[in-house]
Amino acid sequence: MKYSYKIIAALLVAGTVLSFPGCSKHYLDVNDDPNNPTTASVDVILPTALGYSAYNLGNPFQIIGGLWSQFWTQGPTASQYKAYDQYSINSTDFDNQWQGMYSGPIQDFRYLVDEGTRTGSNNYVAIGKIMQAYMFQVMTDLHGDIPFSEALSAPVNITPKFDSQQEIYDGLIRLVDEGLALIDEESINHPGEDDFFFHGDMFLWRKFANTLKLRIYLRQAYVRPDVAQAGISAMYAAGEEFLDFEEDAFVPFNTEQFNQNPLYATYEALTPANLIASNTSLEYLISINDPRVDVFFARATFAPNAGNHAGIDQGNGANLTGNQDDDSYSKPGPAVGGPPTPDDDDGGADAPVIFLSAAESFFLQAEAVARGWGNGNAQELYENGVLSSFLFLGLDETDDFAPYIARPQVQFPAGGSAEQQIRSIITQKWVSFTGSQNVEAWSEWRRTGYPDFFVISKTSSIGNSFPVRLLYGDSEVSRNPNTPPQKRVTDKVWWDVNTTGQN
Numbered sequence: 001m002k003y004s005y006k007i008i009a010a011l012l013v014a015g016t017v018l019s020f021p022g023c024s025k026h027y028l029d030v031n032d033d034p035n036n037p038t039t040a041s042v043d044v045i046l047p048t049a050l051g052y053s054a055y056n057l058g059n060p061f062q063i064i065g066g067l068w069s070q071f072w073t074q075g076p077t078a079s080q081y082k083a084y085d086q087y088s089i090n091s092t093d094f095d096n097q098w099q100g101m102y103s104g105p106i107q108d109f110r111y112l113v114d115e116g117t118r119t120g121s122n123n124y125v126a127i128g129k130i131m132q133a134y135m136f137q138v139m140t141d142l143h144g145d146i147p148f149s150e151a152l153s154a155p156v157n158i159t160p161k162f163d164s165q166q167e168i169y170d171g172l173i174r175l176v177d178e179g180l181a182l183i184d185e186e187s188i189n190h191p192g193e194d195d196f197f198f199h200g201d202m203f204l205w206r207k208f209a210n211t212l213k214l215r216i217y218l219r220q221a222y223v224r225p226d227v228a229q230a231g232i233s234a235m236y237a238a239g240e241e242f243l244d245f246e247e248d249a250f251v252p253f254n255t256e257q258f259n260q261n262p263l264y265a266t267y268e269a270l271t272p273a274n275l276i277a278s279n280t281s282l283e284y285l286i287s288i289n290d291p292r293v294d295v296f297f298a299r300a301t302f303a304p305n306a307g308n309h310a311g312i313d314q315g316n317g318a319n320l321t322g323n324q325d326d327d328s329y330s331k332p333g334p335a336v337g338g339p340p341t342p343d344d345d346d347g348g349a350d351a352p353v354i355f356l357s358a359a360e361s362f363f364l365q366a367e368a369v370a371r372g373w374g375n376g377n378a379q380e381l382y383e384n385g386v387l388s389s390f391l392f393l394g395l396d397e398t399d400d401f402a403p404y405i406a407r408p409q410v411q412f413p414a415g416g417s418a419e420q421q422i423r424s425i426i427t428q429k430w431v432s433f434t435g436s437q438n439v440e441a442w443s444e445w446r447r448t449g450y451p452d453f454f455v456i457s458k459t460s461s462i463g464n465s466f467p468v469r470l471l472y473g474d475s476e477v478s479r480n481p482n483t484p485p486q487k488r489v490t491d492k493v494w495w496d497v498n499t500t501g502q503n
Contacts, residue, residue: 049108054251058353065438070280098473129179243361263337272339273326282311302327315457336435389432449498
């Protein structure tokens, strides 16, 4: 977070440029207005695309992911996310995000590819393709079948076909491979401070792409194990490297107005009373004496729980009786974009939005090895995943991590079956994602069924079932005749074969 690029300024500049895509040519060049350019350079588009991506991942998707990953639940004195906690969503709830992702980051990364190709900026083209794969995976994991192959066509196709999720996953691998093939670590033509993630270090972009590719393959581990195994084994045979300690990919924010973490900005605009610690996560952290609990969740400041951690059973906030006060419960901590606390007046204003953490990289590798698809020591990789999480959150390796990893409930089951090892890996991955990589936590639960102690919301509107997808946006349903029949929130996506409690 030592880098403080002006995110909003970058978004406004590029937004002005890209809002008039059809006005790139005129009869007389002398009539072109130099103050309103119709094209933008790649060094302007890259931070714009990453910034817009962070605003989507770090606010609306972070919130729904946090509720459905059972990190948070709706507080008893507000109602902003009450319907989400009841699993009651409709086609308008995430329509803005559907439109925004396709017209914003996805189109921006397409522009980065096109303009980078035109100007010979291959490293920018590489980043554009890799990030297209990243953002399309987010969208298909949320919605299932989506526009993919025709979504980036030129000119813009307003009625693209919907590709199957299996076809999309094959396309994601192709995009990542195309990006990897274009990376030139020796070229002087590469990003600098316009690259929020790695500041122009193309070797780290290569490791990011490899880690993303590993994630894409492992998402298919239960539905297409042969494809997943072949792809992962080939990566290890080629000696590919993955993100390591202190190589987390994130967009930084700071305490300046309009440059604050998007979740924190929502707290400031609405109320911090909406999101309260879910007992599913809070009680688990307390049961294993996890020192990260004080980072993920602030302590209550009002009776009867003042000075202690206190959560609410998932979805039960609306059922609580008597005089309630949101300060009687634990809220998300500043490290994950939470509101100010008595000890931190700035709250989570400067919390980053994480795209791919070093902890996730180690957990992915640990799973690959546990399955027999990769090389290395699964226990060491698992422990490195936990350690990476501790270090990123500012905890100490000797005083905090060492006693924690030695606890029986946390120790890696080296002598257990592959599935027992995967259970431990995914559970600790879920813990490390608390409040920061919420959508990915929800996707990993849907993929694996872990953690296996989730509970149905106390106010579920769909009976004894969990929600396992978002619906298609209303604008797409009404405008695109190629949109498939609308789904239900209980309809599983293609790779989801493990979630329980479904009809």
